Amino acid sequence: MKKINRFKAGMASFCFILPALLVVGLLLFYPVVSSLFYSFTSKHLIKSGCEFVWFENYVRILRDEEFWSAFLTSIKWTAASLLGQVMVGFTAALALNRIRRGRGLYRTVLIIPWAFPSIILALSWKWILNGVFGFLPNFLVKIGLCDTAPQFFSNSNLVFPTLVFINVWFGAPLIMVNVLSALQTVPQDQYEAAQLDGASPWQSFVHITLPHIRVVVGLLMVLRTIWVFNNFDTIYLITGGGPAGLTQTMPIYAYNTGWGLKQLGRSSAVTVVLLIFLLLVCMLYFKLLDKWEQEGA
Amino acid sequence: MANKKALRRGWFGRTVSYVYLTVLSVAAAFPLLWILLSSVKGKGEMTGDPTAFLPKAFTLDNYTTVIGQLGFGGNIVNSVVVAFSTTLIAVAVSALGAYGVVRFFPRFGKKITRVLITTYMFPPILLAVPYSIVMGKAGLMNNRGGLIIVYLSFSVPYAIWLLVGFFQTVPLEIEEAARVDGAGKLQVFAQVVLPIVAPGLVAVAIYTFINAWNEFLYSLILMNSSGKMTVAVALKSLEGQEVMDWGVMMAAAALVVIPSVLFFMLIQKKIAYGLAAGSVK
Numbered sequence: 126m127k128k129i130n131r132f133k134a135g136m137a138s139f140c141f142i143l144p145a146l147l148v149v150g151l152l153l154f155y156p157v158v159s160s161l162f163y164s165f166t167s168k169h170l171i172k173s174g175c176e177f178v179w180f181e182n183y184v185r186i187l188r189d190e191e192f193w194s195a196f197l198t199s200i201k202w203t204a205a206s207l208l209g210q211v212m213v214g215f216t217a218a219l220a221l222n223r224i225r226r227g228r229g230l231y232r233t234v235l236i237i238p239w240a241f242p243s244i245i246l247a248l249s250w251k252w253i254l255n256g257v258f259g260f261l262p263n264f265l266v267k268i269g270l271c272d273t274a275p276q277f278f279s280n281s282n283l284v285f286p287t288l289v290f291i292n293v294w295f296g297a298p299l300i301m302v303n304v305l306s307a308l309q310t311v312p313q314d315q316y317e318a319a320q321l322d323g324a325s326p327w328q329s330f331v332h333i334t335l336p337h338i339r340v341v342v343g344l345l346m347v348l349r350t351i352w353v354f355n356n357f358d359t360i361y362l363i364t365g366g367g368p369a370g371l372t373q374t375m376p377i378y379a380y381n382t383g384w385g386l387k388q389l390g391r392s393s394a395v396t397v398v399l400l401i402f403l404l405l406v407c408m409l410y411f412k413l414l415d416k417w418e419q420e421g422a
Numbered sequence: 423m424a425n426k427k428a429l430r431r432g433w434f435g436r437t438v439s440y441v442y443l444t445v446l447s448v449a450a451a452f453p454l455l456w457i458l459l460s461s462v463k464g465k466g467e468m469t470g471d472p473t474a475f476l477p478k479a480f481t482l483d484n485y486t487t488v489i490g491q492l493g494f495g496g497n498i499v500n501s502v503v504v505a506f507s508t509t510l511i512a513v514a515v516s517a518l519g520a521y522g523v524v525r526f527f528p529r530f531g532k533k534i535t536r537v538l539i540t541t542y543m544f545p546p547i548l549l550a551v552p553y554s555i556v557m558g559k560a561g562l563m564n565n566r567g568g569l570i571i572v573y574l575s576f577s578v579p580y581a582i583w584l585l586v587g588f589f590q591t592v593p594l595e596i597e598e599a600a601r602v603d604g605a606g607k608l609q610v611f612a613q614v615v616l617p618i619v620a621p622g623l624v625a626v627a628i629y630t631f632i633n634a635w636n637e638f639l640y641s642l643i644l645m646n647s648s649g650k651m652t653v654a655v656a657l658k659s660l661e662g663q664e665v666m667d668w669g670v671m672m673a674a675a676a677l678v679v680i681p682s683v684l685f686f687m688l689i690q691k692k693i694a695y696g697l698a699a700g701s702v703k
Contacts, residue, residue, distance in 0.1 A: 137607050138607070139522075141518045141519065141525075142522035142523060144514075144519065145519025145520075148574050148578045149541060149579065152574055152575035153541045153544060153579070155552075156549045156552035160551050163551060217442070220439035220440075220442050221439075223439045224436055224439050227440075231447060234447045234450055234451050235443070235446060237450050240685075240686035240687075241636075241683075242654055242682060243636065243654070244653075244675075244678070245679040248672075249453040249679075250453065252668055258469050259472065260473055263473045267473055294450075298450070302690065302694040303694060305694075326435075348542065351539075351542055352542075355543075355545040358639060362638070379547045380550075383551060389551055389555070393548070396545055396547055396551065397548070399547075399548065400544065407543060411536075
């Protein structure tokens with residue numbers, strides 16, 4: 126009798142998490158397995174039916190120069206964006222933490238970019254930086270910094286830094302808000318004690334602030350790396366991977382293979398490689414995070 | 423002596439901080455401001471003087487064109503329906519799930535961050551392939567229901583992450599007291615726990631709504647007939663048209679971005695708290 130009651134209680138508890146498990150299982154884990162399956166087939170976007178082709182898709186993409194240049198672009202894009210986002214986000218959080226008056230107002234204005242949908246992110250910057258009627262190119266000419274309006278999206282030297290700038294603009298607020306809330310958990314008396322001992326602000330920062338917030342910041346870095354690496358919208362909507370494939374990242378390469386060339390099987394192979402690479406990178410991150418946590422943060 | 427030095431340093435640091443934050447704020451606010459200003463300028467104003475700030479002749483023509491001639495109203499309805507339904511389902515599923523994990527499966531709860539990060543790692547473009555195949559087979563292409571199902575894939579893990587942080591703040595004693603009074607698990611959850619976390623729940627719901635409203639890739643792949651498109655994809659197709667009027671585009675952009683920004687400002691503090699609390703194991 127007791128056993129039955131315990132079983133019943135267990136079932137009731139399980140019912141709470143069942144819907145969430147179904148969503149995660151059916152909408153996340155099952156599609157990954159199914160993508161893995163399709164990556165070994167000749168699945169076509171429109172034609173029905175497909176053959177099992179073993180590793181043909183993988184051999185084909187690994188031999189494709191475009192794949193490797195997209196891979197390299199992805200790494201550059203992720204590293205540069207992340208570096209910029211962390212630098213701007215971190216310094217903004219430190220500045221916000223320092224001021225007294227107007228903190229709420231600054232914070233509210235500074236998070237505006239975070240709320241931007243990718244399509245608006247793309248449209249607004251395309252309009253501001255438009256080579257003919259855009260505000261900024263014309264402004265630069267007007268104040269005499271440039272002779273002719275700079276072409277931010279078609280000049281092959283400018284396009285990549287421009288995209289990184291836009292991505293930093295968009296992503297820095299998230300870093301800022303999270304670092305700020307982590308900063309506020311650092312006990313104030315430690316700073317006072319350090320100051321009494323004659324520690325410089327830099328010393329306090331390195332020995333008190335950083336050890337306190339590094340786990341949160343580390344986790345944030347993991348999440349941002351994943352997000353930027355997987356991000357499709359921003360570049361697709363601004364340059365579409367152009368000019369001449371210069372800004373084509375892995376997700377865009379996968380999209381063009383699957384929906385441009387209609388080779389869904391091969392596109393799956395690209396995305397599986399993408400996932401494997403991310404898993405490897407994140408394992409390294411987690412090793413580091415575990416070490417920090419054991420050291421006590 | 424040391425105190426005076428510290429005071430001076432504090433004054434200098436604060437001034438630098440104010441200057442830096444002001445520069446950043448201008449950069450953060452400018453695109454939104456420019457969208458709004460461009461959307462109310464008259465025809466030819468922007469091509470005449472691209473750096474002029476304020477409109478010479480204020481007009482709402484661009485907005486009437488967007489709603490009247492381009493049928494953007496229908497796209498807005500699509501987006502609202504999809505985002506609202508996604509939010510309702512995702513919050514219900516996630517609230518049950520997050521509470522269940524926190525209260526009944528705490529051992530699993532320790533691992534939940536890692537599980538959620540693993541699902542976060544799955545590239546949306548990877549998921550897009552099976553989604554388009556399955557939805558094609560099920561006849562759910564160009565169907566709002568299909569899109570809502572797909573949107574649960576990113577909204578549920580996010581909402582669980584945030585909600586776990588909020589549920590952890592509910593003291594066990596309150597629930598036990600209700601339990602002694604003979605209330606069942608679901609009753610305790612609905613009548614005791616939910617009211618306590620209501621502010622957090624509302625914030626998560628709004629955040630889910632914004633994310634669904636903003637989504638682009640899945641909508642691009644699943645909704646390709648113009649009547650069924652969500653606002654993001656409709657804007658993209660508007661941009662692809664041969665005669666593009668930036669004033670009209672910016673009016674449409676304003677209609678899409680303003681709800682996002684306003685809602686987001688309302689809930690930013692709660693979301694930041696939830697993100698931090700959810701990441702603590």
